[in-house]
Amino acid sequence: xxxxxxxxxxxxxxxxxxxxxxxxxxxxxxxxxxxxxxxxxxxxxxxxxxxxxxxxxxxxxxxxxxx
Numbered sequence: 001x002x003x004x005x006x007x008x009x010x011x012x013x014x015x016x017x018x019x020x021x022x023x024x025x026x027x028x029x030x031x032x033x034x035x036x037x038x039x040x041x042x043x044x045x046x047x048x049x050x051x052x053x054x055x056x057x058x059x060x061x062x063x064x065x066x067x
Contacts, residue, residue, distance in 0.1 A: 001049050006056050014060070018053045021046055 006014065025046050031037040 001052070003052055003056070006052055011057065011060055014053055014057045018050065018057070021050050021053065025050065 001017070006017070009017065025043075028037060028043050028046060032040070032043065037043070
């Protein structure tokens with residue numbers, strides 16, 4: 001997910017996406033431990049997307065606090 005796409009989402013949508021990506025990260029961890037993971041680059045991609053979501057979520061919450 002690109003940063004521009006994330007910035008267009010509302011706070012609730014960002015939270016939903018964050019939950020979705022955390023579940024995917026958990027599933028990827030299980031797949032890696034059992035040796036079933038085919039696309040190892042997906043782990044890095046999901047981890048970075050989670051970081052983007054958290055960063056933008058934090059930015060939006062700080063903006064709300066200032067208002």
